[in-house]
Amino acid sequence: MKKKILPVCGCLLAATIFTGCGGSSAGENGEVNVYNWGEYIDEDVIGMFEEETGIKVNYKTYDTNEDMYPIIANGAADWDVVCPSEYMIQKMLDNDLLLELDYENIPNISNIDPAYTETVKGFDPDASHAVPYLWGTVGILYNKTMVEEPITSWNCLWDETYADNIVMMNNPRDVFAPALISCGYSLNSTDDAELQEAAALLTEQKPLVLKYTTDEVRDMMIGEKAAIGVIYSGEATICKQENENLQYVVPEEGSNVWLDCWVIPTTCKNKENAEKWIDFLCRPDIALKNFEYIYYSIPNSAAIELIEDEETLNNEALFPGNDVLSRCETFHYLGEEAEEKYNELWKQVLSE
Amino acid sequence: MYRKSLSYPYLLWAAAFIIIPLLFIVYYGLTDRTGAFTLENLAAIATAEHSKALFLSLGLSFLSTAICLLLAYPLALILSGSRLGRSGFVIFLFILPMWMNFLLRTLAWVVLLDTNGVLDSLFKLMGLPRFKIINTPAAIVFGMVYDFLPFMILPIYNVISKIDKNVVNAARDLGASSFQTLYKIIFPLSLPGVISGITMVFIPSLTTFVISTLLGGGKILLIGNVIEQEFMKGTSWHVGSGLSLVLMLFIIGSMVLSSKYDNGEGNVL
Numbered sequence: 197m198k199k200k201i202l203p204v205c206g207c208l209l210a211a212t213i214f215t216g217c218g219g220s221s222a223g224e225n226g227e228v229n230v231y232n233w234g235e236y237i238d239e240d241v242i243g244m245f246e247e248e249t250g251i252k253v254n255y256k257t258y259d260t261n262e263d264m265y266p267i268i269a270n271g272a273a274d275w276d277v278v279c280p281s282e283y284m285i286q287k288m289l290d291n292d293l294l295l296e297l298d299y300e301n302i303p304n305i306s307n308i309d310p311a312y313t314e315t316v317k318g319f320d321p322d323a324s325h326a327v328p329y330l331w332g333t334v335g336i337l338y339n340k341t342m343v344e345e346p347i348t349s350w351n352c353l354w355d356e357t358y359a360d361n362i363v364m365m366n367n368p369r370d371v372f373a374p375a376l377i378s379c380g381y382s383l384n385s386t387d388d389a390e391l392q393e394a395a396a397l398l399t400e401q402k403p404l405v406l407k408y409t410t411d412e413v414r415d416m417m418i419g420e421k422a423a424i425g426v427i428y429s430g431e432a433t434i435c436k437q438e439n440e441n442l443q444y445v446v447p448e449e450g451s452n453v454w455l456d457c458w459v460i461p462t463t464c465k466n467k468e469n470a471e472k473w474i475d476f477l478c479r480p481d482i483a484l485k486n487f488e489y490i491y492y493s494i495p496n497s498a499a500i501e502l503i504e505d506e507e508t509l510n511n512e513a514l515f516p517g518n519d520v521l522s523r524c525e526t527f528h529y530l531g532e533e534a535e536e537k538y539n540e541l542w543k544q545v546l547s548e
Numbered sequence: 549m550y551r552k553s554l555s556y557p558y559l560l561w562a563a564a565f566i567i568i569p570l571l572f573i574v575y576y577g578l579t580d581r582t583g584a585f586t587l588e589n590l591a592a593i594a595t596a597e598h599s600k601a602l603f604l605s606l607g608l609s610f611l612s613t614a615i616c617l618l619l620a621y622p623l624a625l626i627l628s629g630s631r632l633g634r635s636g637f638v639i640f641l642f643i644l645p646m647w648m649n650f651l652l653r654t655l656a657w658v659v660l661l662d663t664n665g666v667l668d669s670l671f672k673l674m675g676l677p678r679f680k681i682i683n684t685p686a687a688i689v690f691g692m693v694y695d696f697l698p699f700m701i702l703p704i705y706n707v708i709s710k711i712d713k714n715v716v717n718a719a720r721d722l723g724a725s726s727f728q729t730l731y732k733i734i735f736p737l738s739l740p741g742v743i744s745g746i747t748m749v750f751i752p753s754l755t756t757f758v759i760s761t762l763l764g765g766g767k768i769l770l771i772g773n774v775i776e777q778e779f780m781k782g783t784s785w786h787v788g789s790g791l792s793l794v795l796m797l798f799i800i801g802s803m804v805l806s807s808k809y810d811n812g813e814g815n816v817l
Contacts, residue, residue: 360663366766406663407683408766421663532581536784543777546769547597 223252228469230255231264231275233456236330238489245476251469268293274463277470282455285326286319287529294325295460301471302327304478307498311521315455318526326457327474328495330486332429333453333516333524334365334373335446337413339439342423350374350447352424354397359404363416363425366408368538369527370452371398374426377449383525386534395541399548408546417442428454429513430492436513444513446520453524455495576789589790598774598791605770606798608685609753612692613700616749617742619693620700624741625734628709639705642698650695654762657694661687661763683765691759696752700745707741708734747806751799771795 223246230242234257242253258264261284267273269291280288288294299305305327312328320326338347342361353362353374365371373383375394385391406422413425418438427435432444458474460467476482483499493514494500503509530538580586592598627638645653660666661682671679681687711734719729757772764770771791778788 402767405767406765409761539777539784543597543769543774546767546773547600 223250225250226466226469227252227254228466228473229274229276230473231267231273231278232257233279234259236279236456236490238486241477241482241485244482245473249469249472249476251472253473268461268463271463274465275461276464276466277458277460277473279329279456279458281527282315282319282457283527283529285457285459288459288461289320289325290529293461295462295464295467296324297327297460297474298467298471301468302475302478304475307478307480307483307496309495309497311518312455312495315453315521315526316457319528326459327478328455328457329477330490330492331453331455331495332493333446333513333520334370334426334428334451335432335444335513336424337417337427337432337435337442337444338424339417339420339422339441340443341441342420346443347424347445348448350378350449353426354378354401354404356404358423360406361423362401362405363413363422364401364405364408365413365426366410368535368542370410370426371408371542372538373452374447375401377447377451383452384528384530386530386537388537391537391541395545398542398545402545402548429516430490432513433491433511436511446516446524448523450523450525453521453526455526573789573792576785577793578790580786581784589786590794592787592790593794597769598771601769601774602771602794604685604768605754605772608689608692608770609750612689612696612753613746613750615689615693616697616700617746620697620704620745621742624701624705624708624738625730627705639702642701646698651758654691654695654759657691658682658762661690682763683767685764685768687763688760688768688770691763692749692753692756695759696749699748699752703744703748704738704741707738711737743806747802750802754798755795 228251230253232255236257239255242255245251246253258267261280264278264280265284265287268275268278268288285294308328312331313323315331316323316326316328336347336350336352338352340346343352344357352358353364364374369383372391372394375397376383376385376390378397379390379393381387381390381394385394407416409416413427414431414435416422417425417427417435420439420441427444429444429446432442436442436444458477460470460474464470477486478496480496480498480502483494483496484502487494487499487503491514493516500509500515509515577589578585578587580588593602658665661679662668663680663682665682668679671677681690715737716729716733719733720726724732755772757770757776760768760770760773761776775788775791775795778784778791
């Protein structure tokens, strides 16, 4: 899910958006410009926020972190609050694009499970710029009727009994992660020898793979076209609702965990309102409302307590045990050179 | 002056959406990340994985163009000679699928060709060996032929149906067999259409990345996929642009070749 648009196009687009914003009238208590992932909020929540606070929300969405970045970095539009993923937050921090949050204005942060604040410290060392919003893991979705025994390890991706039954993701970082972990390395490795070893493992795996795709894993698993697929936890939940033979597991060796957080960029003009927005989303009832709409994991322990449906609570893809989170690692921003290395090796694997 | 001013919107359009983007590609292709001039992005085509992808693309495009030609020429010939063809109905049938987005049509083939897909299930039902073509180069060629065949049929049909019947009749009167008429009269006269068709099938086949992604299962790397990856998944627009420039050379080459033979009549699209 990594896309890019020419920065120029981005600027043009942002300029249009900005002009659009300028024309709209502010609420009685000012306004806040929110830039979020698409399909990443229950839109009723926006109306509730406006009603309760009297702050007008100018809401706009983007498709990928990479789309959002140039718009913020070029300062083309004055977004007050944005919701990037962890590695992108790190990149934004590296480039001094984020403001420190005033936690006095975000009392509801106490609802966030401290475990996630620890995760935040992985990319924002003093956890002073980002408030966790939604998260998920990467794991294996398998079809119980098509495998011999329950899958627990990444090893199954190299098991010849599953030849032509394995679906892998299709972008360099996501495809290298299982290989690096299987070799016992970090999924943020930039070491040449380690990456070579992982690439060799992927080359070895290639004949067994049915398809490299990120968008189609969901359909292929629901349609039982493959026995094993590497997938995001949020998608896995949707798959399980469609096909009850499917089971999601985060392999015992560990995996990737991603965490999208609200941050305030330096372009912010309404910082207090932005903090009110973040605080509002941390409120248990609002977090729950969003959760019921989006079905991604939430870091809000007070909201989780409000969930009554047993089945939802027992869904391991949505609420994995603490042990799962502790063996997972977030992606770090590795810099352009390292990303190119991944890209280069991935092309070599594919051209074999 | 009046006429000239009418062309301004088109010039503006061409500048904004053709010339400027092209200049961007040239700029990115000839610079590195710091903005300094370099030829490395062009030289990147020489690396093992890139040249392999390029040759595979060339090979599959040649193959699909040849298959299209073999399928399209007899069909165009038959259609231009029959009342059915002259009424335009069959031609209409060939254009009809083009009303639908080609991405959707390719996706439909994924469903048809897939393991346990429609064709595979049919083969299984009839006790035939399993039909496993998906995620192979053969499936990609199949997809190319399916998607681009109309672009071969139309120009050839157009040229053949315009051939003066008197020329053909004269050849027959002078004792040429029907094969000789075809070989010595019709074929040479239809060459502009053939060349035009070849260009119109070869170029999109060479640059495609969607067909290879969908029908090749993301396992087969064509040069189009390499460029796509550089832009969408990788970080280097510079290498992607450099490779695009190299690919443009091949396209310009094939267009120069075609304009040498083409007197313009074959261009229907």
